[in-house]
Amino acid sequence: MGHMSMRAGSSQSGLPQLDRPGAFLKALGMKFDVIEPARVVGSIDVGPDHHTPWGVVHGGTFTTAIESAASAGASLAVVDRGQFAVGVNNNTDFLRPIVSGRLTLIAEAIHQGATQQLWQVTLTREDGKLVARGQVRLQNVSLPDHR
Numbered sequence: 001m002g003h004m005s006m007r008a009g010s011s012q013s014g015l016p017q018l019d020r021p022g023a024f025l026k027a028l029g030m031k032f033d034v035i036e037p038a039r040v041v042g043s044i045d046v047g048p049d050h051h052t053p054w055g056v057v058h059g060g061t062f063t064t065a066i067e068s069a070a071s072a073g074a075s076l077a078v079v080d081r082g083q084f085a086v087g088v089n090n091n092t093d094f095l096r097p098i099v100s101g102r103l104t105l106i107a108e109a110i111h112q113g114a115t116q117q118l119w120q121v122t123l124t125r126e127d128g129k130l131v132a133r134g135q136v137r138l139q140n141v142s143l144p145d146h147r
Contacts, residue, residue, distance in 0.1 A: 030065050030105070037077035040069045040107040044123075047100040056097040059132075062123055063092045066134035069107035070119035074138045077112055085117055085138035092134040102126055115140055 027049070034041040044065055050057045067087045074085030107121040116139055123132045 024064075025068060028061065028064055028068070030068060032069075032072065035072050035076055037073060038109040038112065040073040040105070042069055042105045044103045044105065045101070046098060046103060051099075056099055059092070059094050062094060062132035063090060063134065065103075065105055065123060066090065066092055066107070066121040066132070067136055069105050069121055070117075070134075070136035070138060073107055073109065074112070074117045074119060074136075074140075077109070077117065078140045079143075081140075082143050083140045084143055085140055087136050088116075088139050089137040090134060091136075092132055094132050095130050096125075098125060098131050103131060110135075 028044065029046075029049075030042055030044045032040065032042040042065075044061070046057045046061060050061045052058045067090050071085055071087055075083075078085060103123045103125060105121060105123050107119055109117060109119050111118040116137060119136045119138065121134045121136065122130060124130050
């Protein structure tokens with residue numbers, strides 16, 4: 001497995017699907033800075049569009065970001081085998097509320113096996129304090145046949 005990385009705006013990851021996010025991920029507003037087979041770095045600018053009725057960022061924002069980052073890296077790790085990775089379990093801990101600001105996301109592979117992967121992900125505020133952390137277990141599955 002070669003060392004690949006993707007900077008925002010490039011399409012060198014081997015995963016063109018990442019260049020065509022759907023409306024759900026566009027609404028999330030996550031940006032990937034680095035996508036590698038065992039590490040993903042990105043950010044999200046959160047604010048009122050991500051709020052619960054009580055004025056804080058919705059926990060689903062964190063869960064979605066965590067799963068998206070783990071899935072991107074895990075899929076890159078197996079694309080050369082004709083596979084991609086799908087989340088089968090997502091455990092997210094919400095540690096402190098946030099109203100607005102930039103969150104940095106770092107996802108790292110803990111285990112990458114033949115059939116499953118395990119990733120850990122952190123989301124931190126601009127002051128370095130942890131906002132949420134998650135662990136995602138993913139299943140490696142065959143890419144759909146596009147013929």
